[in-house]
């Protein structure tokens with residue numbers, strides 16, 4: 001691999017060095033160092049491509065790892081820099097060019113090649129983690145590991161096995177039928193938030209949709225792509241596309257694929273790009289990407305104006321703050337629909353957080369790999385959440401849900417953390 005192939009050089013040239021992205025970058029806010037900013041990282045990539053910096057220099061890899069790939073920089077960039085794509089390319093090329101220590105390669109192999117690809121392994125791992133959590137071993141182990149173990153110590157409670165069950169392959173509409181949709185079950189989602197998947201299906205069936213799911217694919221490959229495992233991400237993309245194609249055989253109605261995880265949705269909408277160089281898959285991938293739709297994006301325009309949404313409760317209004325998942329607002333440009341849905345719920349007062357579009361520090365597996373930085377990124381948001389007097393945090397991504405649950409528990413807050421599908425399901429009268 002030559003220097004130019006180590007980065008997507010053409011894309012680095014789009015940056016006009018204006019610096020508008022600096023104030024939005026969470027890692028720049030933590031360090032104040034130019035090299036930890038989007039502009040600084042692009043300069044490092046360009047230096048590698050032009051042979052002025054050796055990619056094996058530890059500082060280069062460290063800055064790539066430090067980035068959350070939140071893509072906030074993309075939303076404010078006047079030059080349309082595609083930073084997320086650049087990072088995926090740079091991380092993947094670096095992993096191929098520079099041999100990581102054996103321990104790192106082993107952990108990545110277990111995580112990416114074994115666990116995330118197998119429902120069986122994921123179920124066993126979560127079962128074991130729950131036992132360790134219930135027996136008090138996990139928090140002790142996490143604390144014994146020091147800073148590195150903080151992610152384990154503050155892992156939200158893993159649900160019992162009855163709640164970690166998979167969705168039915170078919171669920172019929174409970175109202176006048178409007179059509180058929182498919183739902184992505186996900187890899188970690190059924191293990192940690194099976195209830196969110198069930199709420200998603202429930203909302204869709206209450207709106208009159210038959211819901212299909214597939215057990216033939218596990219992980220869509222989003223975590224692999226974000227962490228520089230692009231070859232594996234392509235393999236998983238092909239498997240995902242094939243599995244969903246089988247749900248809509250030729251001649252039948254083509255079902256849209258509803259995704260309730262912002263990170264997975266952003267990735268699946270870009271599979272056309274990921275497989276663009278593969279002549280056998282490029283068209284299929286683009287067709288599939290065009291079918292993918294986020295949960296709120298699908299539901300908001302289909303909720304009849306006459307439909308009442310009522311949150312039964314104590315009789316008092318619930319103060320709710322919506323935190324935009326980065327891969328929903330910056331990755332998919334979806335900001336209005338979740339707010340429109342929340343504003344329709346009687347019994348809810350929505351309060352806006354100024355920092356709602358800033359990353360919460362979850363960033364896929366970042367919170368596990370870099371707990372200190374991840375918590376430092378969340379800290380100002382926790383303060384703002386408390387300051388506005390919110391009682392409930394609403395999100396639309398499982399990683400963010402875990403991050404907020406852990407963060408609020410650390411500051412002894414009793415606020416609820418819910419996915420928007422859960423709140424909507426509670427409010428949507430049957």
Ligand code: SF4
Pocket residue numbers: 024025026027028036037038041066067068069070071072073074083
């Ligand atoms: S993706 Fe996020 S953390 Fe990375 S450079 Fe852009 S704003 Fe900073």
Ligand code: SF4
Pocket residue numbers: 014015016017018019020021022038039042073076077078079080081
């Ligand atoms: S906002 Fe865009 S063009 Fe300006 S410095 Fe950042 S990445 Fe470069």
